[in-house]
Amino acid sequence: MRISSVTIRGYKSYGSKGVTIPLQDKLAGFIGLNSAGKTSALEALRKLFGSSLMEREIFASDFHIGKDEMPKDITERELSIEVRIDFPPDGDDSVPHFFSDMVVDDTDEDPYLRIRLESSWRKSELIPQGEIDVKTYFINVAEGEPEEADTKKIFPSRLRGLIQIHYVPAIRKPGEQLKYASGSILHRLLKKINWKDDFKEKFDTKISEINDAFKGLSEFNTIQTSIASFWQKFHKDERYSETTLSFGGSDLDSILKKLEISFSPTGTHKPFGIDELGEGYRSLFYLTLVCSLLDVEEALSKEKDEETIGTTRPLLTILAIEEPENHIAPQLLGRVIKILKSISEKENSQVLLSSHTPAIIKRLKPEQILHFRITDVYETEVNQIKLPEKTDEAYKYVKEAVRNYPEIYFARLVVIGEGDSEEVIFNRLMNVMDVDFDDNIITFAPLGHRFVNHIWRLLDALRIPYITLLDLDSEREGGGWGRVKYALQQLLQIGVKKEKLLSIEGGAIMTIQKLKQMHTWDLVHAKALQGWIRRLKKYNVFYSAPLDLDFLMLMHYPEFYKKAIPKGGGPQIPDKDEKPEEFEEKLTGSIQATLKSKKATGYTYSEEEKELMIWYNYHFLGRGKPTTHIQVLSSMSNEEIEECLPPVFTEIFERIASILNTH
Template identity: 70%
Template structure:
C-alpha cells in the first residue's frame, strides 16, 4: 500500500482551493526555493499520521491566512489534509484491515482508501488562541463524487498503528532520539524486543549483586555515610532522611533509559559520544537510526514468533525527511540517496523528501520530482515535471539535461543558450551589465538544441520564465530560414497562437503551405536578408533572440575584432597570405575559411560582406582549431568593462532588457538598462 496523492487545503501556505500532490514514485522529492511550502507538505503528513498527540496537534498558525487578509478580522477558518492510498496486487496483508472502507472508481479499476483530517478554528472570547476541533475520517465515496452526510466514517484510533510516519526534521538532534522515551526512534526500536519476565528477573538480580559488591567496599561506605550525615544536617524531613547510592535495579525501564551509543576509533582507547560527532556525522547517524528501525521491523516481521512481539510492523511506514543534504559533504550525498532509494523499494515503506539543493536533485529521477513555488498571492502551487514521451530521443535528452543542470528548478529566470561559449560570455557580461545572476536567482543553461521546445514546456509547466539565445547559422545547412521556422514550430508546440506568430505586415496570416516551405526560402539579396531579419526580430516578443548573422562566436569576433586578433600565443596566429603580394593565395585562404566556417564545400558566403568573409580566417583559427571557451575567457578578461560596453552587440542589450523586464528590475538593473 502506497500513498498516491496528498491533497491539502487551507493548511499553512496552501490556500483555500485544494492542492493535489501526486506521488508517482515510491520516492517523491519536493523541490523549490525556500519558503515555498515543501516543509508544510511534509508536516501535513505528520499531522495525519503522527504517532504522538504532539505530532498530530493542529495550531492556530496552521490555518492559512491570505495575502490581503487581516488575521484579527477572521472569525472562523477550516483546513483539510487528505491522502489516497492504493493497494498493489501483491499487497494482500493490508486489504482485510481496510476492506470495509475501500472505494473504487469503476468496476474494472483498483480499490483504494481515502483518509482525511478536517480541522476548524473558531474565534473565542474565552481563549486567545480560539477553539480548534479536529476530526479524522475515512471518505467512503470515490474521488470526484458528491459527498453526502454519511460519506464520512470516523477513523478509529486503533488504525493509527497500521500507518506510521518517521519525520526527520531539517535540524537533526540524534542525541534526543537516543533516549528511551516515548516517540523516539530508539524507544520504537527497543520496544520490538520481547523482554521476557525471566530475563528481567535475572537482570534485576545481577544489578542487585553489583550494588551489594559496591556496598562491601570500605571506601564506598565512607562516601555514603558522609553524604547521609551532611544531608541530615540540612533538613529534618523524615521522608527523605536516608540516602542510598547504587544502580537502580527495581525498574528495568529505568535501566534502558541509561543506554548510550559510543563510537570507538581504531588504534586509540578513547570512545566518542554522539555529542562529540561533527554536524555531518550527527545528521548521518540520525538517518542510521531511521534505517535501523525499518530494518528491525522488517526482520522481526519475518520471525515465526511474530505474535509475541510487543508491537507488530506497520503496514505502511512513511519516511518524511527534510533536506537530507544538511551538513553532509557533497561526495557523500550519493550514498544517502542510494540508501533512501533502498528504503523506498521495500514493500511497506515510502519515502518523501524535501530539498532545494541541485546536488540532491541531480541524483533523482525527474519523474519523482514535484516543484513547489509561491504565487503572487503567497499560496503554494505544486507542479509536476513535464517530460517528453518515454523511450523517445527527446525524453533521453531532456532527462539528461535536467540531470546536468538541476539549477533550473530553483531559478526565477532561466537563460538558455547554445553551448559553452554563451556560458562564458554571459558570466562576464553579468559584471559589465551589473546584473548578478546569483543575486537575482538566474540560471544559465546551455540547452539550445533541437529539443528546446521540451525545455520550454518543462519550464512553462513550472511557471519559470525563460529567455533563449540561438544561432541563426545563415548559409549553414538548416540555418537562416530553417532556424526561424524551427523556433516558430517550437512555439506552436507550447500552444502559442498561430495567428500571432505568422501574422504578416498586411494583417493576413502566412498560409500553412507557405510556412511548411519556409526553410526553403531563398536569400539572394539585401531585401531577402532584411525579410529574414524582420522575422528574427518578431520572435523577440517571445524572448527568443538570435546571434546574427552566424553564431555567437562570429558575433563576438565581428564586434571585438582587434581584441580577438591579439589573443594569440607568441609566434602564433593563422597563416594568412599577403593580400596584395599574393592575391590568389589570400583569395584561396579566404574561400577555404568560408567553406570551413559555413561547414560546406559548396558555401560561398554570398550573404556576407568581404570583411566578414576575411574574418572567417580568424574564426577558423580561434573557434575551429582551438577551444571556444578558453578563447573567450582570454579575450574578455583582458578587456575593461568600458571597452566591452562600447562595442556590445545589440542582441545583448535586448537580452538584458528582457531580463530586467521579467525580474521587475531593481535599481541595479535599472542602471544597467540605462
C-alpha cells in the first residue's frame, strides 16, 4: 500500500480551496523556493499519522489566514488533511485491515482508502488559544461524490499504529534519537528485541555482583560512609535516612537509558561521541538510524514463523525527510539518494523529501518531482513536472534537459538561449546592466532548440516566467522566415490564442495553411519580417538578428574581436585592392561557410557584414565560441560594452526588470 495523493485544505499556507499533491511514485521530491509550503506538506502528514499526541496536536497557528485578513477579525476556521491510499492490484497483507472501509470509483476499478483529519477552531473568551476540535475519519464515498453525514466513520485509534510517519527535520539531532526515550529511534529499535526472562535474571545478577564488588573496596565504603554521615546531620526525616552509592538503576530499562554510541579510530586516539562529530556526519548518522529502524523491523519479521506486518510492525512507514543535503558534501549526495531510493523500494515504505539544491533534484526522475510555489495571495500551489509522452521524440530530450539544468525549478525567471555563447554573454552583461542573476534568482538554460515548446510548456505548468532568445539564421536552411514560423507554431502548441498571435492588418487572421508556407516567403520582404519579430517580442521571444548571437556581437564590437587573436594569428585575408580575385574567393568561401551552404550568396547582408563573415569563420567555426567571447568581453570595460550594446539586449533586460517587478 502507498499514499497516492495528499489533499490539504486550510492548513498554514494552504488555502480554503485546498491543494491536492499527487504522488505517482513511492519516492517523491518536493521542491521550490523557501516558504513555499514544502515543510507544511510534510508536517501535515505528521498531524495525521504521528506516533505521539504531541506530533498530532493541532494549534491555532496551523489554521490558514488569508493575505488581506486581520487575525483579530477571525472568529472561526476549519482545516482538513486527507490522504488517498492505493493498494496493489493483486492485494497484500494490508487489505484485510481496511477492506470494509475501501471505496471504488466504478466497476472494474481498483478500490482505495480515504482517511481525513478534520479540525475546527473557534475564538473563545475563556481559552486564549481558542477552542480546537480534531477528529480523524474514514471517508466511505468515492472522490468527487457528495458526502453525507453517514459517509464519514471515525478512524479507530487501534489502527493508528498501522500507518506511521518518521519525520527527519532539517536540523538533525541524532543524539536525541540515541536516547532510550519514548518515540526515539533507539527506543523503537530496542523494543524489537525479545528480552527473555532468563536473560533479565542473569542481567540483574551481574549488575548486583558489580555493585557488591565496588562495596567491597575500603575506599569506596569510606566515601559512602562519609556521605551517609553528613546526610543524617543535615536532616532528620526518617523516610530518606539511608543512602546507598551504586550504579544509577540496576534494572534493564535503567541501563538501556545509558547506552551510547562511539566512533573510532580517531585522530585523538580516543573514541568520539555523537556530539563530537561534525554537522555532516551527524546528519549522515541520523539517516543511518532511520535506515536501521526500517531494516531491523523487516529483518526481525522474517525471522519469525508468522508474518508480523500489521501486528508488530506498521503496514506503511512514511519517511518524510527535510533537506537531505544539509551539511553533507556534494559528492556524498548521490549515496544519500541511492539509500533513500532503496528504502522506498521496500514493500512497506514510502519516502517524501524536500530540497533546495539542484544536486539532489538532478538525481530524481522528473516524474517524481513536485514543484511548490506561493501565489500572489500567499497561498501554496503545487504542480507536477510536465513531460512529453514517452512515445514522443521529444521525451528523452526534455527529460535529460531538465535533469542537466535542474536550476530552472528554483528560478523566479528563466532565460532560454540556444547555446554556450548566450550563457557567457549574459553572465558578462549582468555586470553591465546591474542585474545579478543569482541575487534575483534568474536561471539561464541553453534549451532553445527544436523542442523549445516542451520547455515552455513545462515552465508554464510550474508558473515560472521565461524569456527566449533564438537565432534568426537569415539565409541558412530553415532560417529567416522559417525561424519566425517555428516560434509561432510553438506558441500555438502551448495554447496561445490564434486570434491574437496571427492577427494581421485589417482585423483578419492568418490561416494555419498560410503559416505552414511562411518558410518559403522571400527574405527581401524585410519590413514584414521585422513586423512579425516585433509581434513575437510581446510573447517574450527575441531574436539574435540577422544571423546568430556570435555574429551579432561581432557586428557591434568588430575591433575588439579582431584584436582577440594570438600573436601571428588571425585569418589570412588577401588585400582587397591588390589581390581582388583572391579576396573575392576568400570572401565567397567565408559566406558559404558562415551560412552553411555552397549556394549561399549573402544577398540580404551588407558588404561590411559579408566581410565580417571572414572573421566569423575564423573565430566561431575554427575556434571555440565561449573561449572567444570570454577573451573579448574580459578585455572590455562596462562602459565600452554599454556604448555599442545590441538593442536586443536592452529590450531583454528591460523585460527582465518588468517581469521581476510583477512576480
